[in-house]
Amino acid sequence: DDGGKGGYAHFMLxxxxxxxxxxxxxxxxWLTTEMSPKLRLLWNRLYQPPMILGCGSSYYAGLTARYFxxxxxxxxxxxxLASELNHRPETPEAGRLVIGLTQSGETADTLxxxxxxxQSGAGILAFANVVRSSVTRIADQTMLLRAGPEISVAxxxxxxxxxxxxxxxTLAAVGRDYNSNNGxxxxxxxxxxxxxxxxxxxxxxxxxxxxLTGFSNVICIGRGAHYPIAMEAALKLKEVAYIxxxxxxxxxxxxxxxxxxxxxxxxxxxxGSRDDTWETMLTAxxxxxxxxxxVLALVPGDNASVRQLADRVISVPQADxxxxxxxxxxTVQLLAYYTALALGCPIDRPxxxxxxxxxx
Ligand code: G6P
Numbered sequence: 001d002d003g004g005k006g007g008y009a010h011f012m013l014x015x016x017x018x019x020x021x022x023x024x025x026x027x028x029x030w031l032t033t034e035m036s037p038k039l040r041l042l043w044n045r046l047y048q049p050p051m052i053l054g055c056g057s058s059y060y061a062g063l064t065a066r067y068f069x070x071x072x073x074x075x076x077x078x079x080x081l082a083s084e085l086n087h088r089p090e091t092p093e094a095g096r097l098v099i100g101l102t103q104s105g106e107t108a109d110t111l112x113x114x115x116x117x118x119q120s121g122a123g124i125l126a127f128a129n130v131v132r133s134s135v136t137r138i139a140d141q142t143m144l145l146r147a148g149p150e151i152s153v154a155x156x157x158x159x160x161x162x163x164x165x166x167x168x169x170t171l172a173a174v175g176r177d178y179n180s181n182n183g184x185x186x187x188x189x190x191x192x193x194x195x196x197x198x199x200x201x202x203x204x205x206x207x208x209x210x211x212l213t214g215f216s217n218v219i220c221i222g223r224g225a226h227y228p229i230a231m232e233a234a235l236k237l238k239e240v241a242y243i244x245x246x247x248x249x250x251x252x253x254x255x256x257x258x259x260x261x262x263x264x265x266x267x268x269x270x271x272g273s274r275d276d277t278w279e280t281m282l283t284a285x286x287x288x289x290x291x292x293x294x295v296l297a298l299v300p301g302d303n304a305s306v307r308q309l310a311d312r313v314i315s316v317p318q319a320d321x322x323x324x325x326x327x328x329x330x331t332v333q334l335l336a337y338y339t340a341l342a343l344g345c346p347i348d349r350p351x352x353x354x355x356x357x358x359x360x
Contacts, residue, residue: 012152020192022147030168043173047095051078054101057155063228065166083109094121103158104356105133152348154239187320197317204314209338218245222270223277230270236336250284261293269297273321
């Protein structure tokens, strides 16, 4: 008996491995739910930009999804840290949809922010993983993430479940017949198989993790929708591997973080697809190399220029460019896990952290 770990060394690894199933269920759920037509109606009636809020990894899931939501709907989407929103002046919120992201459904800062927004007139849609959690009593509607219990303190499967749910909810909001939706549902449905591919081939990840254990300070960079994935990478490294990691947009390197670089401070470069962010990421990596800092690159598919520049490369299964962040997120989780494993950290229960933070 391993206490429910299903043969895995840690709950974190078990939960990472559950993602193909979790993603399949969430995508299927959204594409069939009776919420879809309701959401579409609601979305078209909004007269304030929709807002997403959460804390920790949930906040990063919102930040990541924003790029897709704005591209699909041609409307701005606000993303807020719940803990900070509580210290901003109250504003009239009628005509606003607020999407509250909280795995546990119990995070005090998130619940307080949602309560305040509801009192100011916003409509609340919550994405939660825990059935009958407190958020369900505040939200007008709660969509369950169907991820199953997440025991490890660091969020993994619920992060990607939130992300794909936001992707699918966006497709629901724009409507199936919407032009730019063409083929996107099918591409979204490919994600579980792509996640499985990254779980089946972890050689480069384990090798890079071993290498990372030699450093105590790391800078993670990304651009576009992969900037919040770089933030999630930094958070995961701090949480489970106790490595001091900081994320910055590749575009912001030259406004400060470059000063920190040397041979003891590697950069994890989280590349997106070959879109408008590609060249700027390559330029950033060149700037880093000139300063003598080692580079670990995460790249969808593979790329000769990146292999030439970087000290270590992890090739990530390639998805539709819009959904790539969900796949790269899984590699980020594996990297943090194997780094923590090599360092002998108490992975499922990091010091000083709690699974759900019920105090402000
Ligand atoms: C804690 C957990 C994080 C999680 C955050 C938000 O800090 O350690 O993994 O992302 O809470 O939790 P929630 O349940 O609101 O998604």
